[in-house]
Amino acid sequence: MTTGTHPRRRRSSKGVSSVIGMAIFLLLFAIAVSYIFTWTQDQGTYVNAINTQANLDRNRLSENLLITAFNSSSLNVQNPTSMASVITQIWSNDAEIWSGFQGISPFGNFTFNNQTISGWNSTALGLSNGNFEIVTLNGNAFSGGVQTQFSEAITDTWNVTWYYNATAGQPSTPAGLASSTYLGNSYWYDLNFDWLWSVASNPVIANYNLSASPASTLGFIANTTLIKTTGSQSSISISYYNDLNSTVQFAIDGQLQPLGTNPITFNGGSQYSVHTITVYYLMNTTGINSNNIFSYVYSLKLNVFNATFAP
Amino acid sequence: MRKRKGVSEIVATVLMIMIVTLVGFTVLLYGMGYFSGITSARDLANAQTIDALQERFVIVDCHFTNTSPSSTTVTVTVYNYGNENIFISGLYANDTPIGTFSPVEIYPNQNNNLPINGTLSQAIQGLGDNVEIRVVTTLGNYYDNWYTS
Numbered sequence: 001m002t003t004g005t006h007p008r009r010r011r012s013s014k015g016v017s018s019v020i021g022m023a024i025f026l027l028l029f030a031i032a033v034s035y036i037f038t039w040t041q042d043q044g045t046y047v048n049a050i051n052t053q054a055n056l057d058r059n060r061l062s063e064n065l066l067i068t069a070f071n072s073s074s075l076n077v078q079n080p081t082s083m084a085s086v087i088t089q090i091w092s093n094d095a096e097i098w099s100g101f102q103g104i105s106p107f108g109n110f111t112f113n114n115q116t117i118s119g120w121n122s123t124a125l126g127l128s129n130g131n132f133e134i135v136t137l138n139g140n141a142f143s144g145g146v147q148t149q150f151s152e153a154i155t156d157t158w159n160v161t162w163y164y165n166a167t168a169g170q171p172s173t174p175a176g177l178a179s180s181t182y183l184g185n186s187y188w189y190d191l192n193f194d195w196l197w198s199v200a201s202n203p204v205i206a207n208y209n210l211s212a213s214p215a216s217t218l219g220f221i222a223n224t225t226l227i228k229t230t231g232s233q234s235s236i237s238i239s240y241y242n243d244l245n246s247t248v249q250f251a252i253d254g255q256l257q258p259l260g261t262n263p264i265t266f267n268g269g270s271q272y273s274v275h276t277i278t279v280y281y282l283m284n285t286t287g288i289n290s291n292n293i294f295s296y297v298y299s300l301k302l303n304v305f306n307a308t309f310a311p
Numbered sequence: 312m313r314k315r316k317g318v319s320e321i322v323a324t325v326l327m328i329m330i331v332t333l334v335g336f337t338v339l340l341y342g343m344g345y346f347s348g349i350t351s352a353r354d355l356a357n358a359q360t361i362d363a364l365q366e367r368f369v370i371v372d373c374h375f376t377n378t379s380p381s382s383t384t385v386t387v388t389v390y391n392y393g394n395e396n397i398f399i400s401g402l403y404a405n406d407t408p409i410g411t412f413s414p415v416e417i418y419p420n421q422n423n424n425l426p427i428n429g430t431l432s433q434a435i436q437g438l439g440d441n442v443e444i445r446v447v448t449t450l451g452n453y454y455d456n457w458y459t460s
Contacts, residue, residue: 027339046361089371
């Protein structure tokens, strides 16, 4: 009895323990594996979502549009990139003047006005001030407006600052010119001029006492920015022609060039390097002649080689 | 004696199988429920994270109107350029919550943007002041920028 029951009891207990142990183990194992599986799957979905957003961000950052406004109700949008853009909104003066979907092909352009596209908000268009903001499908916003003559003038031109020496004697140096009386600014597309103040009653002569002897001096300092169009193997060259009674001196990148040097040459380094050019021009007026007429024709003509205006 | 032992062994085996099966099923069902709960929670958290990641919006216009000497209305237009609806739940000017703002749902690529209006209890001092405007979504994303009052 004793010898017959003990081994069976022991075997029976061992069997239950093994089965339960196995079940618990399998359960824990299944939970762990399943959780890892779920976590991995979620991570995969998350990484895919990040990749998708990264692609959208990449497209967004690649987008660039140039806006040229003609007036308060017409604008041209140019796409200089190799990626198509879709315009969804146009705003001006805090009013949405147009909404829709208008594609701009790569390297293409589209002019928005009520002749080329429908959907304008006429009430909002009436509020337009010529400054536009366009919104794209990628969430970018670009702006541009009607340029004033002043803002157009400050690029691609010479910024000319006029001076007048009210006191007797003439400033013979650029520094002397700059220290005389400031008159104002103007903007010239080039420095080629040729004029004759023919009579002493001319307002310029009268205002600035140019007919007096010794005469006062009128002059200007003209600044511009040039970009070199050739490589380092060639130099930028500026040749000039002026009347015999005026003085012209140049400064390149702030360095004053020797008086009388013509043409002015400087290497400037690599292609597309940017340089500031300053021209000092002094009119050496000596008064009017016996016929009450200025005898001098004032002129300046410049030729620039291997460079162009910076935009 | 032998007969009773035979019956006892069968019953014991059956009982043992039943108990083991019961315990096994109990543990299995509990485990499945636990696993299902964890999976659901994990999926939900992941979905919310992805939803937050997919929110894409920008302020396309903001302007200010002085309605009284001590009150300024801020009107902000938000463009949703993503693929999910967004819910704007907060509007701030210079880190100050704007009081009378009510949450707005904005659909993807919604062109007829609904302006979001909020009123500052204190007027912004002086025309031309720069004000930092921030919009916040229910998922915690925000967009901010500086605008001139």
